[in-house]
Amino acid sequence: MSEDLTRLSAVRLARAVRDGEASAEDVVRAHLRRIEDKDPQIKAFLTLTADAALSQARAVDEKRRRGATLGALAGVPVAIKDNIQVAGVETTCASRMLKGHVAAYDATCVARLKAADAVLLGKTNLDEFAMGSSTENSAFGRTANPWDLSRVPGGSSGGSAAAVAARMAPLALGSDTGGSIRQPAAFCGVVGLKPTYGRVSRYGLVAFASSLDQVGPFAGTVEDAALAFSVVAGHDPMDATSARRPAPPARIPVPADLKGVRVGLPREYFVEGLDPEVERAIRSAVETLKSLGATIKEVGLPHTKHAISTYYIIAPSEASANLARFDGVRYGFVDRGAKTLEEVYEFTRGAGFGPEVKRRIMLGTYALSSGYYDAYYAKAQRARTLIARDFRDAFAEVDLIAGPTAPTAAFRFGEKTDDPVAMYLSDVFTIPSNLAGNASLSVPCGLTAGGLPLGLQLIADAFQEERLLAVAGAFEAARACLFWPGESPGNPSK
Amino acid sequence: MTKYEMVVGLEVHCQLATRTKLFCGCGTDGYGETPNSRICPVCTAQPGSLPVLNAKAVELAFRAALALECRLNPVSVFARKNYFYPDLPKAYQISQYDKPFSEHGRLRLSEGGKTVGITRIHLEEDAGKLLHDLGALKIDGSLVDLNRAGVPLIEIVSEPDIRTGDEAHAYLAALKEVLQYVGASRCDMEKGEMRCDANVSVRPEGAQRFGTRAEIKNLNSFKNVKDAIDHEFHRQVAVVESGGRVVQETRLWDAAKGETRSMRSKEDAHDYRYFPDPDLPPLVADESLVARLKAEMPELPAARRARLTAQLGLTAYDAEVLTGDRALADFFETAAAAAPKGAAKTVANLLSTEMLARLNAESLPPSQAPIAPEHLGRLAGLVVAGTLSSKGAKDVFARMWQTRKDPVELVSELGLAQVSDDGALREWVRQAVASNPKAAADLKGGKDAAIGSLVGAVMKLSGGKANPAAVRGLIKEAVQS
16 A cells, blocks of 8 residues: 555554555554654653564464454554553553553453454553643653644543544543543544443553543544444453443444434533633534534533532542552562551652642542541532433433533643642533543544644433444534644545 | 449351352462462452452352341442551452441350340451461561452351350351351361451440440450450459459450450551442342242251251250251251161261261261261161161171161171071070179179170170170070079
8 A cells, every 4th residue: 555554544444454455564564653753752652562563463464364354453553541451561550650560461441452453552641540631640751742742632641642643543542530531632633432431341441530430442533433442342241330231333324414413502511711712613513513403402511510529529539549559569669668567658659659649549538538428428429419410311301412522722731730720620521421421522623723623522321322423423524624733634534 | 342244246257158259260269278379460459450249259148148037138338448458459358338238137046045136247358368487487578478368258247245255155156057057158267267356345234334345356266255255354344343444445365375465446446438349339139039049048057956856856965966067967867867767866876976986087078978878877777676786887887988888788798687586695695604603693693783794795605796685685584594
């Protein structure tokens, strides 16, 4: 093939490899070259597994030569957020605590990618233990936004979003606890899907907040996101919270129009604090949905204002227990200067965790403390129920909810690092979907005057990913909104 | 002088008799095996690993609860109990807190005896253990063995109904018996499969209010429990008598010194920050499962003992020995059914002497005895019919153990059938009286005890085959004539 292989969608690449138009090795080499070229500035990857990727690619090519049927992602390179376990590969969670820690097993989503003949390129940067909205909380340096190297890629899955945006990988996996897939997808101008809680196994995803965490794909196109989602989704007996639902189909037909689709605009998502430029882009995106035949209706999600405070009780509480296992006893960092058991814990955790992780462990430990439990944790759980009920009521009236993914476009490095609350507010529109456990995605919907990408968030009821992806696909087709940094928007190369 | 009574509640941890751990597929057979040979990403808390509940453990826990007459809660919740210790890989233990799977049960200590209330039973995972040396090899620091980490336990919390060390002992014995009976736990204390903590307080006799309690840990035998409780009672009484106040604390039993000593006070108590484990959905007591378990519930030992004494005429002692182990009692009932009517007592004798001795000598469970229970029943039949003497029965039993053969077959094979033939017996008696004139004269003169040596002589002449009862009659007849 004479085309630049890094410009092809995952769907197109898998077909090329299956049909013998391109070898998996060629596909992988093209992406490794692109990484070599771009990543020194962007720094999306923490670990590059080039040799393993090439040998996986050659195995796929060999499989094809033998005449065996190739998987849905034959030869497609995938980048993995570094809080997802890949056996034999360092898995750091961007924390000093796990520097040098080699994973003992494959996460279920990783095993499914491998079984589908995907090729793993390496591990991408993130906010330490997925706690953050800019990837600036990484212990191993910051990742730049491919659209503007002075800006953040969003977070916490900033490395995965940047890798896809910079065409270093056609697909990447991230995790979304409060917006960590959708917000960086919006900041980097790519598609990011947060599946319904329980739809993708969490086995092998290093837990941040177990009742909120969900693995999902980043992709250049909606169709690619659907393909990757179909590979990683489905019941897993290793995860007791995994839904007993079959994996969705690999291809979701894009409807010619959206007649009969009812789209709700939550009035609470168009409020002060929303950048006027973002608001204009979202209103324009809604017009596109309308022009496709969708009916638009205002809906209320009255408890949205409590979402952030609810989240910042529940997520840190769960995190305080989830991160307690990093104690220097079995794996990862240990402070060798410790003389007593107390010191092993104190020194190891004191030096191993960064400030944001410590802040959240302290918050959570406090919220769960005897005497405070009812005032904080129990109350937050009740608020969570009300937030979920808001969505249930809204979905009685509409099929989908549309709104901004983030209140602003990508901000500059350092802009919010001194103000945790300002940083937390960048997740104001994404957190409610995690609290309710439903499905949502961010799809590119335009650029700011300054040339930064913006994302339209679509939210569907639990297990309605097919509808969500179909509508997003129709929107994408109508807007010709696949674009790469520094290039004009266009339709994806299929 | 004020008289005091002790108030004791026990918290007993029992390992459920599952093949695999509570939240992963690792074996539970790691006791005494190579350290860390029964581990996986889940029970070593590798980052990203998740627990999945073992359905068999739930079934065994439910069986225990039903046997202890507990109410099964329709929904219960797993909670994380947070604390740091090197033997606890996740730095939290998955347990149950405010919503345990069962509550409100009771256990009768003995026939017609006291009933102790069961407050609650909950499911939880065990921790690993720390090694401070490797046999004779001293090591710098400590090592962690996680073979035990994640092994399923139930914690059974009693009401503060126990008033003496002996009652505590009886409670534990009854608990062990019931749990073994329903197959919930093997309760092997030596392997740590049954562990006990005791909450002890004292109050003046007749008082309604409880005194301040101390929790005593490290009680690894029934005797330790009894001794520790008795010791603690006297210690607390002495504190109160001397005008002091008992403080709420955790104390450790030192079996070697025979005393308890303070481990930590209430002020040092952990805040475990319990909260529902988001990795595990609530445990629902499935109605069809509960119905099946109720239907499968075996007759419990107390009821069985009552039936065996009433229906088969066993002594309370025999019934106790036989029902001490469910497999042994099953063996007995099958054997008794194969024996003629009225032979149950003989079956019980053979079991509690010959068979238990053999089983103990070879460390075999009753289920692995190389003897069919029906054969034992038939052996008892031969004894009752007079075909075999008790000595003969002993010999046949030994052969049965070796050959697995039917005793009827063995008796004819060995020519062991007891001789009751009048002619043969009279001839042996004549010879015995003739060669023991002094004994014969003594017997005739009214010394009844003298008959013993004459019977012995006949048995010797007959090679043990003479029927002793018949021989006695014939000897008396012979000396009188």
